Amino acid sequence: MLSVGPYHHGASTLQAMEKEKWSYLDFILKLNCGVRLFDYLTEIGKMAKHARNCYSEDIKMDDEEFLQMLLLDGCFILTVLGGAKELLENFQQKLNKSAEHEVHGTPDMEDKRADRIQTSSEGSNQNDNVTECAQYDDVFGQWFVSFAHHDLLLLENQIPFFVVKRIFELVAGQCTVTPCTNEIAKAIETALRWYPKSIQESCRPNDFCHLLHLCHLYFRPTVKQEENYHDQVAPQYINRFLSFGLKYLRIRQQHDDNERDISDSNKVDFIQGGQYLNRWRRAEQYLEAGVNFKKRKYDKVNPHSLLDIQFINSLMEIPCLAIDEFTGTLFRNLIAFEQTCPQFGDDFTAYIVFLSQLLSMPEDVTLLAQREIIVHHLDSDDNVSDLFTMLSKDVVFDFNGNYYLKSLCQTMEAHYQNRINRWMAWLWLNHFRNPWLALAAFATVIVLVCTVVQTVYGILAYIDPPQ
CATH class of the missing domain: 1.20.5 (Single alpha-helices involved in coiled-coils or other helix-helix interfaces)
Known part of the structure; x- marks a missing residue:
């Protein structure tokens, strides 16, 4: 619907919103009449070279056109995402005080009342124009907000946020107001309202490169899961002891040749150097190994991020993931952001790779949907499985690298490879889940x-x- 930045600038299908951006520029200019258009252009011109260097490709725009684009897009972002909300409130308060002063004026000022009434009328008209421009979501409807949030979080639709900051500083002037980053972060939280977030109001980010980077900060895991899951060590030793006893008491269950072949194929694979080849498995495979899945409850006292996955005592707790028609686009852009900017880590990529293997088949999606871990509005569970398969396609990811789910991956694979876990799960799934069979046994x-x-x-x- 709209173009931000140089990559789609001038596209014929996006010209409608390009015209509307001038209204947002007019809104910014009216908030502080002491700052001229020339002043904005001068200040942004000082950072134009730095802004050009933020893009990986050559920008085929002359300096004047590039400067105009930065100014219009910066004013648009500042206004649509509510960054100028507090400035607007200060502006309206000043006009209201001016109107009250006119009403309660002293008798010796009657000779100037006509001029002041005219000034007050002009200010009122200006106030109406500014208020109308600042409430475009009410004019266009909720669809405008949804599509604006969608387009503003595209990787190729970004401008450096220091441009937006500088525009805000010029508008604010000497006013003591909250930085625009607070309101803009709040707007991003609204766009991500269906996802659990660990960042709270008191610690909203104020240092980010652009809007997609800000969005990425909300998806970072709360704690790096680099611990070795010491709570799982005791059960593993118990299982080994039981395996040892079963072996020497000769009561180990005898498998037929086919089952033995399957068991051998499920052993932990090795690569050169004797290192483990880390891998994830399907949700149904984990279930057959005794892993239970549960939606992680969101606690406002100790909030968690969408990426905060736990595995304790055979129970995997996964934060609730809501999926709609915009999810694929958002996730694809977050992956592209990490793939092209490795300095920001690969946490979200690891999360998507994990889900792509956990939800390899529609049956896996159904399993997690029954436990309310997956809540989707797509046509079928097949579409959800296909979505994550598509998201992980052509993604460069090192399974043996130092990613945040590595310890969890190794712990779950060890749990899956343990035969006693699979035997106990087989007994439970095939006999004890039915109360009548359990009673009979x-x-x-x-x-x-x-x-x-x-x-x-x-x-x-x-x-x-x-x-």
Whole structure:
């Protein structure tokens, strides 16, 4: 719907919004009449070279056109995302005070009242024009806000945020107001309202390169999961002890040849150097290994990010993920941002790669949807699975690198490879989940115990008959 920055500037299909941007520039100019258009152009001109260097490709625009684009787009972002909201409130308060002064004027000022009434009328008209321009979401409707948020978070639709900051500083002048980053961050929070966020109001970001970078900050994991999940060590040693006992007591379950082949194929793969080849598995495979899935509850006291996944005592807690028609575009741009700017990490890429393998099949999506971990508005579970398969396509990712889910990946693979976990899960899924089968198995065990006790007493009675 709109173009921001040089890459789509001048596109014929986007000219409607280009015309509207002049209204936003007019709004900014009216907020502080002491600052002229020439002053804005001069200040932005000082940072134009720096702004050009922020783009990876050559900008085929002359200096005048590039400067005009930065000014119009900067005013548009500042206004649409509410960065000038506090300035507008100060402006309206000044006009209201001026009007009250006219109403309560002293009698010796009657000779100047006509001029002041005229000035007040002009100020009122200006106030109406400014207010109308600042409330375009009410004029156009909610669709405008939705599509504006969508377009403003495209990687190729960005301008350096220091341009927006400088425009705000010029408008604010000597006024003591909250930095524009606070209101703009609040607007981004509104756009991401369906995703859990760990960043709270008291610690909103104020240092970011552009709007997509700001959005990326909200998706960072709260704590890097580099610990070795020490809470999982004890159960692993217990399982090894049980395996050892089963081996020497010769009560290990015998598998047929096909099951043995499958078991061998599921062993942890190795690469050169003896390192583990880290990998994720499907949700249904984890379920068959005794892993339970649960939606992680959002706690306002200790909030978590969308990327904060936990695995404790065979229970994987995953934050709720809402998926709609805009999700694919947003996630694709966040991945592209990390792929092209490696200095910002690969946390979100790791999260998408994890989901792409966890949700490889529609059945996996259904499994997590039943547990309210996945809430989607697409046509079918197949579309959700296809979405994450598409998102991970052609993505460069090192499974053996130092990504934030690496320890979790290794812990879950060790859990999956443990045969006792799979046996216990098989018993539970095939027998004990049905209450009648569980009751029958329990009754069978009781009958078996009673039979053994009766046999023992019978033998004892035969060996040592009562006198």
